[in-house]
Structure formats: structure tokens, C-alpha cells
Amino acid sequence: MAITGRPARRGAARLDRQRILDAARALCDEEGLPALTMRRLGAELGVDSTAMYRHFRDKEALLSTLIDELFLDIAEPPANAPWRDNLREIMRSWWRIYRDHASLAQAMAGQADDEPQLFHLTDWCLRELLRAGITPAEIGHAYQAVYNHTVGHGLVAAFSPWITNTTDRDGQRRTYAALDPAIFPAAQASAWVLYPDPEEVFADSTELLLDALEARGTRL
């Protein structure tokens, strides 16, 4: 029979989970989530499109691991620092993950949040809320407010390119400036001033939320 299988692997060393994850991460950071196909990923690694199935059950498992990796950058906050600083730092890091990995945020949104690292994040937030003086009866409400705020702003940043990308921002600005002032009076007048620094907006409204939490905690 003819030659089946190459005598030696092409340019690439053996495959392992980390090499796959790194290539996948690079691929969708540089070219977006749609570019992350098994065939393309295989090509990038000099390997057949189906080779990755020896290391991950399916594409979803790969994506899940990829996402969980992102959250490893968030460290446990020091136990003796003020709760407000700790909570602010967690929220800021969390939000930045969405901003800096917009394509993966898209994938995050689509699937259940059962990543192991997310449990840690939740636990740390709850701890700080308890330290802030939030009562057990209120903590569900308080945590949900923190989660919605952080992930919400994050998702918006990830899904709205004009918020984080400067050129898109200018395009959007021009779109609003070009609207018919008879129909959109306020939009046109305000177009030149829309789209400020997203991190500043997030930081400011985060402080608002922290103020409210502090008021609740010290109220008793």
C-alpha cells in the first residue's frame, strides 16, 4: 500500500493541552472568536484538524478551559486589607478580563458559569461583603448587585467595539453627529462628547456601588 502517515512529525513537537490552549488563545485574541475553528487551530499547530480531540472531549471543553485560565490572573485578596479596597480590586480585575479578551467574553457569555475559578471569585466577594457588615439576609442581594455590575459592564465593553476601540469610537461619533436633528435633537447635539474612557466610567460607578454597600454595612 502507499505511504500512510509521515515518517516524522512536521515542524512541530508533540501536542499537549497547554500548546493547544496557547495557540487557541493567540488565535482568538488576534483574529476573534470566529477564527477559532478546529481546522484552523490544527493548521496553526501543524497538525490535523482532529488531533485536538485526543486532548479535549470537544470544542466546548477546550473553550471552557481557555476561559478558566483567564481567571487565574486574579489573586486572592489579602485577608487584613480593608474590605473596600479588596472588593474594588477584585471587581476591577474581573472587568479587565472582559475588556482585554473580548472574543473570549463572547464565549463566556454563551455557556454556564461552572468554571472552577469563578467559584473562588464568588467566595472572595462574599467574604469581603461579610467583612463590610452586610447581614446574611442581605448578602444575596448585595452579591448579585456586585456580580451584575462587574460582569454587566464587562460584557458591554466586550460586545461594543466602539467603547474600547478608538477608531470605532470615532466612527460611532460621526454616526450620531450625522443624525437628523429634527428627529434626534439631543443625540446630535451631544455627539461630540459621547464615548469617554470606559475604565473611568466603570471605576466611577463602581465607587457608587461601594458607597451603597458601605452604607448598608454600617447602618446597623
Next chain:
Amino acid sequence: MAITGRPARRGAARLDRQRILDAARALCDEEGLPALTMRRLGAELGVDSTAMYRHFRDKEALLSTLIDELFLDIAEPPANAPWRDNLREIMRSWWRIYRDHASLAQAMAGQADDEPQLFHLTDWCLRELLRAGITPAEIGHAYQAVYNHTVGHGLVAAFSPWITNTTDRDGQRRTYAALDPAIFPAAQASAWVLYPDPEEVFADSTELLLDALEARGTRL
């Protein structure tokens, strides 16, 4: 040659944009976004999978129109009512669209927000912010805070089934209650109280934001 083309349309009347939109909306409200394929949609309408391309350029155009339709439910607020009531009402209606059409919210997030109705929404918000006394220099910041808050909470509600769905909520609660308390001390202790009414959380934090806007507007 054999019989080509049916002598009469099967059970269905002629196709038009609205019939397609209605079927598409029903399909993804009932079975989720992944169920909305051109083949399935055609089957639902008693029509070939490619028949819809006579009425919409491609699937994305169809989705875009579908999304824009959702925002028609939001009416222009009365010009003489208090700005705070008007703004609150816009934000609440906006948020509810995401909550009530989770599968479409998923599609909304993935594409550029150049739907005509969104321009109106933006314009109305800007008008109320001006009426609140926000200065032109601050209005970009203020509007972005309103947008991120509303759409952010909305996206989270749409993407997190355990927030709006009761059975999923119980499952999630059990997941947290079953965590190892040595590793997740706060999470386990608070599990029974997590996941309150999402609309209440949204309403409360919205009031926080409105407070801050009011303070800014009356500060001068």
C-alpha cells in the same frame, strides 16, 4: 421531464417579511437561538430553506430586523413628566427586553448596534439627562453609565439562566451549598441566600445611579 415545482403552494399563503419575522421570533423564543436555522425556519413556514433569501439579504439582516422590532415596545416618554421617572421607565423597559428575550439578547450582543430604534432610545436618554441638569461636558460620561448599567444588567440576565429561571436557580444554589467549606468558606455559608429577585436588584441599583445623576445635575 418529471414534475418540477408543486402545482399550488402547500398549506401556506405567500411569504412576506412579517410572516418570516413572526415565525423566527416564535422559534427562538420557544426553542432558543440555536434552533433558528434557515432550514428549520423554512420547514416551520412550509417553504424551502432558501425561500427567505428573497426577503432578507442574509440571516444577519433577518436577525437585525428581528431585534429592532423588540425596541418598538418602548414608547417616547412624556415631555413634561419628571426626568427621573422618564429615565427610570426607559431603563426598566430596556432591561426587560433583554430579560424577556434572552435568546435574541445573545444575538444583539454579537453585532453592531446600528438598529434605528436604538438611536431613538439613546436620544431620549440624552434628553432626560439634559433635563436633569447634566452639563454637556459630563453627558458622555453620564450616558455611558446609564447605558452600561442597563444593557449590562440586561445581558447578565439574558446570559445567566439561573438568574431568571427558578429551577436553574435552585440547582445553582445546591451547587454552591455543596462546595468544600475548607476552600470556599463564605460561599457555602451564604449559598441558601443567593439569587434574589433579579428585577429588584436591578431596580435598586438603578435608583443608586439615578441618585448620583441627580446629585450631579443639581450640584451647580
Next chain:
DNA sequence: GGGCTTTGTCAACGACGTTGACAACGTTGT
């Protein structure tokens, strides 16, 4: 009623995720 545009059908293309059989490779036991 003849000619025109509109609209649905059909077969097909390329890309996608995934599977199962097969072959090369690496390791291990003796």
C-alpha cells in the same frame, strides 16, 4: 394573452464539528 418581474424550488458548494478505523510512535516488562 404576451412579456415582464417577482418568488419559491432544487441541486450544489464550501465550511463547520465530530466520529471511527487505521497506522505510527513511545513505553514497559521481561
Next chain:
DNA sequence: ACAACGTTGTCAACGTCGTTGACAAAGCCC
């Protein structure tokens, strides 16, 4: 050293998806 074995990459293939182009039926206008 060598045979046995589990691991890992390759290949061909399946079913699904969105979409296109040629064709035919339906509707419309004068």
C-alpha cells in the same frame, strides 16, 4: 533486545450549517 500495549496523529467520511445560481411557476401590466 523484542514483543506487547496504550497513546497520539492521520485520513475519509457524515450530518449540519449558510448561501448561491439556474430554473420554473405565479403574479402583474398593457
